[in-house]
Amino acid sequence: MNEHVLRDPKPILAGIETEYGLLVEGHGAEDQIDDAITFVRSYPGPCFVGWDYHYESPRADLRGFVLERLTVDPEDVKYETGRQRGTDHEIRSDRILPNGARFYNDHGHPEYSTPECWSLQHLAAHDAAGERVLLQTAEAFQRETGLTARVYKNNTDFHGASYGTHENYLVRRDVGFEALYKAVTPMLVARQILVGSGKVGAESGKACTYQLSQRADFFTEPFNAETLYRRPVFNTRDEPHARPQDWIRLHVIAGDANMIASATARKIGLVKLAIELVQRGEPPLWRLADPVEAFKAVSRDETYRFPVQLQGRSWTTAAEILESYFAAAEQTLDLDHDLKWTIDTSRALLLDLSSNFEEFKKHVDWAAKRSILETYMDDEGIDWQDPGLTAFDLEYHNIDPEEGLHAALEQMGAVEANPNIEALESLLTSQSEPNRASARGLSVSKYGENLSSACWKSLTFELDGGPIEIELLPDATYPAELADAVDVGSFIECLRGAK
Amino acid sequence: MTDGDRLTRPLNEPGKKTEEGGPGRPDVRKPGGDNELMRRMRKVDPDQAKRYRQRSGQ
Numbered sequence: 001m002n003e004h005v006l007r008d009p010k011p012i013l014a015g016i017e018t019e020y021g022l023l024v025e026g027h028g029a030e031d032q033i034d035d036a037i038t039f040v041r042s043y044p045g046p047c048f049v050g051w052d053y054h055y056e057s058p059r060a061d062l063r064g065f066v067l068e069r070l071t072v073d074p075e076d077v078k079y080e081t082g083r084q085r086g087t088d089h090e091i092r093s094d095r096i097l098p099n100g101a102r103f104y105n106d107h108g109h110p111e112y113s114t115p116e117c118w119s120l121q122h123l124a125a126h127d128a129a130g131e132r133v134l135l136q137t138a139e140a141f142q143r144e145t146g147l148t149a150r151v152y153k154n155n156t157d158f159h160g161a162s163y164g165t166h167e168n169y170l171v172r173r174d175v176g177f178e179a180l181y182k183a184v185t186p187m188l189v190a191r192q193i194l195v196g197s198g199k200v201g202a203e204s205g206k207a208c209t210y211q212l213s214q215r216a217d218f219f220t221e222p223f224n225a226e227t228l229y230r231r232p233v234f235n236t237r238d239e240p241h242a243r244p245q246d247w248i249r250l251h252v253i254a255g256d257a258n259m260i261a262s263a264t265a266r267k268i269g270l271v272k273l274a275i276e277l278v279q280r281g282e283p284p285l286w287r288l289a290d291p292v293e294a295f296k297a298v299s300r301d302e303t304y305r306f307p308v309q310l311q312g313r314s315w316t317t318a319a320e321i322l323e324s325y326f327a328a329a330e331q332t333l334d335l336d337h338d339l340k341w342t343i344d345t346s347r348a349l350l351l352d353l354s355s356n357f358e359e360f361k362k363h364v365d366w367a368a369k370r371s372i373l374e375t376y377m378d379d380e381g382i383d384w385q386d387p388g389l390t391a392f393d394l395e396y397h398n399i400d401p402e403e404g405l406h407a408a409l410e411q412m413g414a415v416e417a418n419p420n421i422e423a424l425e426s427l428l429t430s431q432s433e434p435n436r437a438s439a440r441g442l443s444v445s446k447y448g449e450n451l452s453s454a455c456w457k458s459l460t461f462e463l464d465g466g467p468i469e470i471e472l473l474p475d476a477t478y479p480a481e482l483a484d485a486v487d488v489g490s491f492i493e494c495l496r497g498a499k
Numbered sequence: 500m501t502d503g504d505r506l507t508r509p510l511n512e513p514g515k516k517t518e519e520g521g522p523g524r525p526d527v528r529k530p531g532g533d534n535e536l537m538r539r540m541r542k543v544d545p546d547q548a549k550r551y552r553q554r555s556g557q
């Protein structure tokens with residue numbers, strides 16, 4: 001590979017992976033992997049098949065070692081006993097879309113991984129566009145199998161199984177684990193109050209009526225590289241999808257799937273603030289007594305004061321942690337539009353949380369969901385003990401615009417509007433930013449017949465002279481001429497010239 | 500939780516103090532009347548979540 005001078009990207013390149021819940025009529029969890037394979041393969045839009053797993057390293061740990069194996073949920077092991085599966089390619093059934101996104105089966109969940117984006121607005125729109133991919137696939141699946149599939153953009157089945165919405169951030173390798181962990185963990189604990197999706201009840205520990213986070217019940221350790229079981233608040237998986245000597249991909253697994261697109265943008269912007277502070281400024285120093293307990297305590301605090309226990313028996317609040325990041329960013333960073341937007345809208349929401357909940361619930365999923373549950377309980381004369389409330393929680397996340405409860409709120413103007421359907425669908429077949437996602441997207445849409453495989457990090461073309469692998473640089477700007485290349489040869493030359 | 504010292508700012512940075520006690524419990528009011536939302540909620544099968552079983556993902 002050619003020599004490359006490392007650039008410091010600004011804004012931070014980021015992406016979102018959403019594992020969707022899949023409910024096929026008449027089928028159960030034992031059928032889910034087979035269902036997800038058939039489902040993903042039903043995707044009716046243009047796509048390329050040929051994902052390259054060569055650079056994947058899910059057992060590598062940022063602390064400098066490789067796990068022997070990843071822990072799996074013992075309940076899922078029971079489902080798989082005696083079953084024979086095919087190759088990784090057959091099971092995962094990856095599709096690469098013209099926008100550079102990946103759509104595949106991840107442990108029985110159809111997963112849409114957005115193209116990488118610099119802009120918060122673009123990333124949140126691509127995350128919402130993923131819902132259109134799932135809807136189009138559900139319709140095609142029904143045509144092909146005769147079975148109805150419901151799809152949920154959430155993170156729990158209310159029976160103890162969780163599935164993730166992961167965020168990925170490009171971070172300089174020289175930041176290292178310790179500094180990144182200290183800078184990001186307090187933010188992950190505190191940001192729930194603005195970007196949690198809300199959940200009825202609890203799936204571990206003490207009972208509660210309603211909590212802010214869909215994921216809090218599933219964290220058992222402050223940090224580790226696991227994702228399927230024994231999940232941590234801070235994930236240490238070291239799989240950079242870029243040159244490992246230069247880059248870390250911070251893999252955040254603590255967040256919820258958001259239905260409100262601006263909450264998605266804020267969720268990403270808040271972590272970017274923490275990363276920018278550790279890369280360029282000085283992050284606030286908070287010594288949490290126990291990040292796992294702090295995460296759960298904030299999620300479950302129905303006084304909405306959100307105290308956070310610190311080392312040495314002192315304490316603070318989630319709001320004060322957030323404000324400390326805003327103040328530090330304003331004092332030590334040259335803020336771009338996205339970071340200013342994140343700080344300004346977050347501060348406004350913190351104020352609304354204490355004084356104007358009517359406005360707050362238009363922008364925050366947990367509050368919007370709680371409000372409709374309270375309304376229904378008032379109308380029907382039921383309380384939090386009613387077992388049917390979890391059904392409403394689930395249906396808030398139903399992505400069908402004709403059925404979903406979030407969609408109803410959006411249609412009524414009761415929550416902030418997402419980008420419209422036409423805008424979202426146009427994102428599936430075009431490239432938004434001149435980063436490596438656009439190079440991947442153009443490759444699969446224009447030169448798919450010359451491409452043998454592709455992944456986040458590289459493209460491999462099969463030409464008369466043999467295979468040619470081209471590295472996709474995460475900090476490069478790909479030139480506009482890429483789209484105008486007249487043949488695969490000039491396209492490859494243009495890719496090689498990206499800086 | 501509240502028997503130790505309260506820190507309103509980080510150990511290394513000056514911060515802004517928020518109102519004593521942090522945000523209070525919000526007043527959750529109805530979105531208003533019978534509407535598309537309530538129509539959909541009444542159609543939801545109360546056992547839907549009971550039947551909803553998923554594999555653990557990541």
